[in-house]
Amino acid sequence: MRFKADLRNIRTFSKLTAALNSLEKIAWLRLDDDTVRFTVIPATGSQVWASLSIDLIFENYTLQSADQNNTINLELPLGPLQRALKSALNSTQANLRLTKRDGVPMLSMTIHTMTKDTSNTSNHPNPNHDRFGGYGNNEPDFGEDFNQESLELTMKREREKVITQDIPVRVLHPNSVETIMQPKVREPDVHIQLPPLLQLKAISDRFTKLATTTTSSIRGTSNPKLELSANMHGSLRLRLATESLDIQSVWDNLENPELEEAQLAMPLNEHPSTKFKEAGPDKWATVRVDGKDWSRVLSVGRLEGRVIGCFADDHALILYVFVPHFDGSSAEDVVTYYVSSYCM
Structure with missing residues (x-):
């Protein structure tokens, strides 16, 4: 091996x-x-x-x-x-x-x-150099090999x-x-390109902190749930609903990527996302996530790639994080997150 x-x-x-x-x-x-x-x-x-x-x-x-x-x-x-x-x-x-x-x-x-060896003479004062940075009337002759010698000294001061x-x-x-199998999820109801994850994380963390502050004194819980919804008309909604508050943030004009029918197990006109799109912008697919776990998931935003969220309504959210190669090519690799939805 x-x-x-x-x-x-x-x-x-x-x-x-x-x-x-x-x-x-x-x-x-x-x-x-x-x-x-x-x-x-x-x-x-x-x-x-x-x-x-x-x-x-x-x-x-x-x-x-x-x-x-x-x-x-x-x-x-x-x-x-x-x-x-x-x-x-x-x-x-x-x-x-x-x-x-x-x-x-x-x-x-x-x-x-x-690493650089700091034990060199570059910081020692030159007796021929006056206090104003000059050599007076007697400018020293460095010789033809000065540049080469200086380079050699610099190289000697570097150590591997x-x-x-x-x-x-x-x-x-x-x-x-052999038993480690990727979870199987039904065809998604909504697929949407998410906003920058670090931006989404900042707002999600704010909601989670607020939920922890307001609910800990009521129920003694420190495990707040966030509601994440999306539709097939370019909108994403993050919501926090507790006994004492109900707040949300909404992103519009996001992209719902086109599906390739050749890769589907069913005709495109029968796909759940097609039905959600036909139902209009008020038809949302929703999952409920643990606030702290969701924050850890969103830390993958540091990879700076595009992210497609696939919502299976009230069941699971699959995130496809595309990692660019940063070598001038258009190649991408994929990191897949499987996030289960909690029951209310």
């Missing part, structure tokens, strides 16, 4: 890991010839299924496994990975490999950075620093992960 790769797009990788770590501390990492897959399934709350192409976060990728599909499955702690990636943000080079330390499997991240961070992992047998 062998895995080794150089890291690329470390900042994107770090943001993704931070978003996953906010939901759960352990992830299932699946590596194969084409994709890197992260799966996060907390005991309660939202689930994440991220399928990323190799070249989004890795290059010089090597993978060898005894599995017939050339696959490696790992149980991975996200906190240590996030800390290691944070250390690598300003690196000149970083790589990740599967190894062992005292018989314990590890993902070992080696980080190369350049190599840091190794070991992340303990557990290698999973293929049979142990």
